[in-house]
Structure formats: structure tokens, C-alpha cells
Amino acid sequence: MSATPAPDIRQHQERLAAEGIDVVRVTYPDLIGTDRARDVLLDSLPTACAHGLTFCRAVYHTSPQGDVVPVPGGLDAGLPDIHVRPDLDTLVPLPWEPGVASCLGETVDPATGSPAPESPRDLLRTVLARCAEQGLTPIVGPELEYFLCDEDPASPSGWKRYSGAAGVVYTAGLRADPDNHLLRTLRHLRDLRIGATNGNHEFDGGQFEINLDHSEALSAADRSFRFKAAVKELARKEGRLATFMAKPFNDAGGSGFHLHLSCDDERGKNAFDDPAGAHGLSATARHALAGILAHAPALAALANPTVNSYKRFGPDTLAPWLIDWGLDNRSAMVRVPPERGSGARLELRLGDASANPYLLIAGTIAAALLGVRAGEEPPAPLEGYGYDTARSAVLPMNLSDALDALEADTALTEVLGKDFTTSYLGYKRNEVERFHRHVTDWEFTEYAYHL
Numbered sequence: 001m002s003a004t005p006a007p008d009i010r011q012h013q014e015r016l017a018a019e020g021i022d023v024v025r026v027t028y029p030d031l032i033g034t035d036r037a038r039d040v041l042l043d044s045l046p047t048a049c050a051h052g053l054t055f056c057r058a059v060y061h062t063s064p065q066g067d068v069v070p071v072p073g074g075l076d077a078g079l080p081d082i083h084v085r086p087d088l089d090t091l092v093p094l095p096w097e098p099g100v101a102s103c104l105g106e107t108v109d110p111a112t113g114s115p116a117p118e119s120p121r122d123l124l125r126t127v128l129a130r131c132a133e134q135g136l137t138p139i140v141g142p143e144l145e146y147f148l149c150d151e152d153p154a155s156p157s158g159w160k161r162y163s164g165a166a167g168v169v170y171t172a173g174l175r176a177d178p179d180n181h182l183l184r185t186l187r188h189l190r191d192l193r194i195g196a197t198n199g200n201h202e203f204d205g206g207q208f209e210i211n212l213d214h215s216e217a218l219s220a221a222d223r224s225f226r227f228k229a230a231v232k233e234l235a236r237k238e239g240r241l242a243t244f245m246a247k248p249f250n251d252a253g254g255s256g257f258h259l260h261l262s263c264d265d266e267r268g269k270n271a272f273d274d275p276a277g278a279h280g281l282s283a284t285a286r287h288a289l290a291g292i293l294a295h296a297p298a299l300a301a302l303a304n305p306t307v308n309s310y311k312r313f314g315p316d317t318l319a320p321w322l323i324d325w326g327l328d329n330r331s332a333m334v335r336v337p338p339e340r341g342s343g344a345r346l347e348l349r350l351g352d353a354s355a356n357p358y359l360l361i362a363g364t365i366a367a368a369l370l371g372v373r374a375g376e377e378p379p380a381p382l383e384g385y386g387y388d389t390a391r392s393a394v395l396p397m398n399l400s401d402a403l404d405a406l407e408a409d410t411a412l413t414e415v416l417g418k419d420f421t422t423s424y425l426g427y428k429r430n431e432v433e434r435f436h437r438h439v440t441d442w443e444f445t446e447y448a449y450h451l
């Protein structure tokens with residue numbers, strides 16, 4: 001079927017064709033933040049825009065391995081359609097894939113004409129609308145770590161850490177990155193226009209951190225989502241694997257997804273900032289901080305969303321596993337960074353790199369909002385080096401406990417919505433069950449010879 005293109009779509013088509021683009025990749029996040037996509041030939045773009053691209057709604061209920069998880073709206077509903085409409089305002093040529101531009105897709109449930117209930121982007125929009133009712137616009141700056149791996153037929157997984165096991169922490173250059181992976185990646189990310197600002201080699205061999213500029217929350221989530229997909233694609237182009245798994249190796253630390261958070265008020269002024277307040281924090285910032293701490297056990301289910309996530313936690317990891325906050329203290333779950341001219345902000349260090357950016361950001365903002373609404377006050381800040389259970393409460397230490405904490409946190413789930421929470425809990429509990437049924441290498445080594 002050929003539709004007569006609307007004038008603005010025709011303009012996009014002509015501009016893309018002039019740039020040598022003949023394919024548009026329409027991409028959207030599933031429940032766990034994996035980029036799902038379809039390649040659309042440029043000639044078919046008007047039809048895709050007019051009618052949306054049709055996917056099975058089970059896309060939200062299907063694990064990366066292809067298991068369809070029985071949560072409401074999927075198998076029980078006969079695997080119905082969802083439609084995905086290209087958002088042409090987000091079009092950008094893929095710097096490493098000549099002829100292809102990418103754009104984000106908006107998912108619509110054709111049964112209701114509304115966003116699909118599981119859509120992470122729309123969940124974030126819902127939470128942001130609640131903030132707007134309080135006159136607050138959250139501003140988010142994401143920092144993500146990942147490991148780069150080379151193929152290794154000798155390893156059971158088929159992969160080993162890039163450049164060997166030696167870590168050269170906080171460096172850039174050839175000693176820790178002999179193939180200049182970071183430089184190449186940073187330049188491609190610049191051309192992808194997602195606000196990447198800088199990067200360095202991290203603690204462990206083959207581990208990198210790249211920071212993104214701060215912005216309004218939806219853009220920060222979109223850019224983090226596109227960042228993860230881009231880094232993974234770029235690695236594959238080189239025959240490598242980039243993984244945002246929380247803790248991929250036994251002999252290396254984990255990968256974090258730290259969030260810097262502040263809020264603008266209705267006049268565009270940083271509402272977290274009060275030079276006269278204790279530590280430069282306003283009452284709004286204190287309440288937001290208290291909300292994040294109070295809802296941290298439930299938030300872990302979104303910030304640390306896999307069975308593997310909880311292996312990142314532990315003493316001396318710079319990954320928090322206790323519920324505390326501190327002034328410029330990286331051993332705390334929430335750090336208040338020193339003021340450097342842009343006003344006060346909080347750095348939430350809880351999240352790991354495997355988190356779906358939309359859910360991590362939505363959950364964090366929802367927790368902060370609840371603290372602001374309730375006028376909660378935080379406890380005294382952590383002094384000195386943390387990781388002391390005598391001083392701070394412990395987070396859930398496995399996914400199952402975190403999911404129970406999310407379900408029990410009715411204030412948070414009210415903000416996140418019943419449909420989303422039901423799907424998320426169903427999906428993730430299925431993941432826990434599949435893990436518990438699976439026999440691991442560790443079990444064989446531990447038991448097979450001795451028992």
C-alpha cells in the first residue's frame with residue numbers, strides 16, 4: 001500500500017536521500033532496555049509513519065533467549081499487535097553504517113490507541129508528568145561503564161576481556177587500550193549526537209566509562225538507550241562484544257550506571273540549590289534524597305534488574321550495597337558532589353549498567369518525588385569510608401528480594417502504575433525461576449567430584 005506522504009515526511013525523505021540514506025532503522029526499548037528495531041526502506045517510510053510498524057506485543061514479554069514469559073496482555077491475549085510509529089524528530093545517520101539513519105519509535109496499543117502499558121519510555125513520561133504537577137523538571141546526567149571482550153575459543157563463554165586482565169585505572173591511550181577502542185567509540189558517539197562528553201579506561205582490564213551530558217530526563221534516557229545500543233553495535237563491527245552486564249567476570253569488579261540528578265523549578269532555576277542551606281542543598285534536594293533512600297530497596301529492582309546485578313555489590317567495590325549518603329563520598333549509595341558552579345545535585349551510584357535507562361531514571365525520579373511530596377528528611381551523612389553494616393541498612397542482596405520490596409512498596413508502585421508493575425514483576429520473577437532451575441558451572445566444580 002502506498003500512502004501520499006505528508007509534507008514534513010516528504011521533506012525528511014528528500015533530505016535523507018540527499019545524504020545518501022536509503023534505510024531508516026526504527027528502534028525502541030523493550031522491558032529490559034534491549035533495543036528492538038526494524039529496518040525500513042526509505043521509500044516505505046511514509047507508510048510506516050501513517051500506520052506504524054506492526055510487532056507482536058510479546059516483544060515486551062520475551063527474554064533475549066526467546067522465552068515468552070506468561071504475563072497479562074501476551075500469551076493469554078493471543079499474542080496481539082502493538083504498533084511502532086517512527087519519531088522523525090529523532091532521526092540521525094548511523095556514523096558507522098553508511099546509508100542507514102536511526103530514529104526512535106513510539107509504541108501504541110491498537111486496542112486502546114494509547115501507549116503500550118509496558119512501554120518504558122511512556123512510563124518515564126508518566127512519572128515526569130507527576131513531577132510537573134509539583135512544578136519540577138528533573139535534570140539527569142548519566143555515566144555508564146562496560147566491558148569490551150575479544151573472542152576466545154579457549155574460554156567456556158567464548159570471550160575474554162579485551163587487552164588482557166591488567167587494569168590501568170583512569171587512563172586513556174594505548175597502554176590499556178592498544179587498539180584505540182575508546183577514541184574510535186567517542187568519535188562515533190559524537191557524530192551520533194547523543195551528548196557523549198568524555199571517557200576513560202576504568203578499574204579493570206577491558207573496562208571503560210563514558211559520560212553523557214546532563215539534560216531533561218526523557219532525553220537523558222533516550223541518549224543512554226542509544227548509547228548502549230551504539231557501543232554494542234560498534235563492538236560487533238570489530239568482531240568484539242561490549243557488555244553492560246553488571247558483573248561479567250569473577251576476577252573483576254562490576255559496571256555501574258551512575259545518575260546525576262537535580263531538578264529545575266518553574267523558572268528554570270535549580271531547585272536543589274540553596275547556598276544558605278546545609279551542604280548547599282535546598283529543602284527540595286533534602287526531601288528528594290530522603291525519598292531515594294527510603295525507597296531504595298524497591299528501587300533496586302529497577303536499578304539492579306538481573307540475578308547477576310547483586311554480584312556487583314560488596315565491600316570495597318565502589319558499588320554501594322548499603323543505604324546511605326555522603327558528601328563527596330564514593331563509598332555511599334548517594335553522593336553529593338562538590339558544587340562546581342552548576343548548583344547542587346545528587347549522584348545515585350546504585351544502578352548497574354544492565355539497568356534499562358528508562359526504568360532506572362523513572363524509578364529514581366519517582367522515589368525522589370515521593371520524598372518531596374512527603375517532606376521527608378534524610379539521616380545524617382556517612383562520614384569516612386562506608387561499607388559498615390553497623391552504620392547503614394543493607395539493600396536487598398538478590399533479585400528475588402528486590403522484586404518483593406518493589407511489590408511491597410505501594411507508594412512507588414502507585415506512581416509507576418499497576419499495569420507496568422504487574423508485567424515487570426511477572427517478567428523478572430520468571431527470570432529468577434529460570435535461573436534457579438539452571439545448573440551452573442560453579443555447581444559442577446563444587447559438587448561433582450566430591451559428593
Ligand SMILES: NC(=O)CC[C@H](N)C(=O)O
Pocket residue numbers: 145253254255256257312317318319320330349
Ligand atoms: N569509578 C567508579 O566510580 C567505579 C564504579 C563501579 N565500577 C560501580 O560499579 O559502580
